[in-house]
Amino acid sequence: xxQKQAMEHTSLVVLHLLSVAxxxxxxxxxALEKRCxxxxxxxxxxxxxxxxxxxxxxxxxxxxxxxxxxxxRKYYHLTERGRKQLAEETRQWRAYEGAINAVLSMG
Amino acid sequence: xxQKQAMEHTSLVVLHLLSVAxxxxxxxxxALEKRCxxxxxxxxxxxxxxxxxxxxxxxxxxxxxxxxxxxxRKYYHLTERGRKQLAEETRQWRAYEGAINAVLSMG
DNA sequence: ATAATATACCTCGAAATACAAGGCTTGTCA
DNA sequence: TGACAAGCCTTGTATTTCGAGGTATATTAT
Numbered sequence: 001x002x003q004k005q006a007m008e009h010t011s012l013v014v015l016h017l018l019s020v021a022x023x024x025x026x027x028x029x030x031a032l033e034k035r036c037x038x039x040x041x042x043x044x045x046x047x048x049x050x051x052x053x054x055x056x057x058x059x060x061x062x063x064x065x066x067x068x069x070x071x072x073r074k075y076y077h078l079t080e081r082g083r084k085q086l087a088e089e090t091r092q093w094r095a096y097e098g099a100i101n102a103v104l105s106m107g
Numbered sequence: 108x109x110q111k112q113a114m115e116h117t118s119l120v121v122l123h124l125l126s127v128a129x130x131x132x133x134x135x136x137x138a139l140e141k142r143c144x145x146x147x148x149x150x151x152x153x154x155x156x157x158x159x160x161x162x163x164x165x166x167x168x169x170x171x172x173x174x175x176x177x178x179x180r181k182y183y184h185l186t187e188r189g190r191k192q193l194a195e196e197t198r199q200w201r202a203y204e205g206a207i208n209a210v211l212s213m214g
Numbered sequence: 215a216t217a218a219t220a221t222a223c224c225t226c227g228a229a230a231t232a233c234a235a236g237g238c239t240t241g242t243c244a
Numbered sequence: 245t246g247a248c249a250a251g252c253c254t255t256g257t258a259t260t261t262c263g264a265g266g267t268a269t270a271t272t273a274t
Binding site: 025069 | 225
Binding site: 012013017020035095107 | 115116119120123124126127139142143144146147197200202203204205206207208209210211213214
């Protein structure tokens with residue numbers, strides 16, 4: 001049975017995070033966990049393939065940087081193309097949300 | 108490529124429709140199309156397996172009835188168990204919606 | 215010094231979901 | 245008669261997510 005916690009709109013969320021600041025994978029997972037009060041948790045097995053896809057499609061670029069602590073991190077940066085994709089996915093989310101709520105308000 | 112119109116929360120929507128009135132499959136598709144202004148369209152290949160699952164799990168019961176026009180229709184009726192499932196799925200939808208919007212309001 | 219834990223990245227395979235594309239039957243209308 | 249709408253259904257495929265691993269380095273506890 002698939003988890004009910006399923007993320008479903010992963011790329012939208014990832015793109016939005018990167019519109020705020022460049023981030024690395026592990027950081028995104030922590031940021032999400034905090035921001036949505038553990039309503040869902042993005043799993044690494046979900047995130048990293050998504051990031052690779054976004055990189056391949058040109059929505060993000062990546063660069064490696066060593067933290068003060070000495071660990072290497074892979075930062076992702078949103079491109080102009082990525083911003084357009086974010087705008088489009090946000091629009092689609094609003095439409096989807098509105099449609100579900102329209103149905104739920106029936107009766 | 109999977110459609111962007113994906114329904115994702117099919118059972119929630121179906122359960123809610125049936126909380127308003129007993130309905131048959133074809134009718135649900137038309138009702139949804141109308142209610143959410145064609146934002147998404149539930150496909151038959153999606154709906155009928157869902158209905159079968161809900162029936163198997165006891166969330167709905169089904170009965171056949173012949174319309175005035177003479178065509179046979181399979182009506183679905185929401186059970187008490189189905190109402191509980193609807194309440195739970197609605198709660199989860201609200202949480203999910205809130206969490207996504209919390210992330211989108213960052214920055 | 216050594217063990218354990220946290221940070222940080224990644225991959226593979228299984229399970230779930232939705233849809234396209236069909237099929238079947240009966241009724242209506244030209 | 246033929247075409248189309250109503251109405252139900254199934255199979256195969258593509259996609260998505262996640263569980264469960266693996267690897268490596270730095271910190272902390274023992």
